Amino acid sequence: xxxxxxxxxIERAILEERARRAVGVVRDARQDESINVLIAELQSExxxxxxxxxxxxxxxxxxxxxxxxxxxxxGVANIRGYILPVLDLGELLGIPYSAENQASALFVxxxxxxxxxxxxxxxxxxxxxxxxxxxxxxxxxxxxxxxxIAGILPDDTPLLDLNILLSDPRLIVNxxxx
Numbered sequence: 001x002x003x004x005x006x007x008x009x010i011e012r013a014i015l016e017e018r019a020r021r022a023v024g025v026v027r028d029a030r031q032d033e034s035i036n037v038l039i040a041e042l043q044s045e046x047x048x049x050x051x052x053x054x055x056x057x058x059x060x061x062x063x064x065x066x067x068x069x070x071x072x073x074x075g076v077a078n079i080r081g082y083i084l085p086v087l088d089l090g091e092l093l094g095i096p097y098s099a100e101n102q103a104s105a106l107f108v109x110x111x112x113x114x115x116x117x118x119x120x121x122x123x124x125x126x127x128x129x130x131x132x133x134x135x136x137x138x139x140x141x142x143x144x145x146x147x148x149i150a151g152i153l154p155d156d157t158p159l160l161d162l163n164i165l166l167s168d169p170r171l172i173v174n175x176x177x178x
Contacts, residue, residue, distance in 0.1 A: 039124030
């Protein structure tokens with residue numbers, strides 16, 4: 001006897017209806033898996049940043065430069081009483097600097113290891129995409145640090161992987177003194 005033969009016709013109809021509803025719930029759940037991103041402009045190029053990792057966004061905040069730091073360190077900023085390092089996202093990504101595109105916006109990102117402010121030219125709007133719409137990075141993608149890109153959104157905007165960016169060994173300061 002097959003498994004489905006142990007049920008009456010009415011019971012099979014009920015089970016089939018339950019199965020159809022369960023499949024619908026799974027499809028709806030997949031559609032609800034979305035990525036909310038903030039669009040940041042770097043030298044007239046757009047990049048998406050996951051909103052889940054953002055702590056705050058600021059425009060026209062004063063940055064104090066720090067001598068003897070790598071080029072990607074713009075300085076430090078006092079953000080709500082905390083002194084945070086400010087990193088130039090364009091410099092980290094290897095995007096050539098252009099004087100006409102002066103950076104005037106910061107967004108604070110945090111993960112389990114650190115909190116930093118990333119400097120960009122301009123902050124755009126927030127968009128939402130389904131996770132399954134994320135495309136892999138094309139082979140001809142022309143960015144020096146493509147390792148920081150999690151994928152490409154349907155509107156061709158690269159999605160930054162901030163966890164990988166914040167894990168970059170260049171950001172770790174050697175605390176041992178000789």
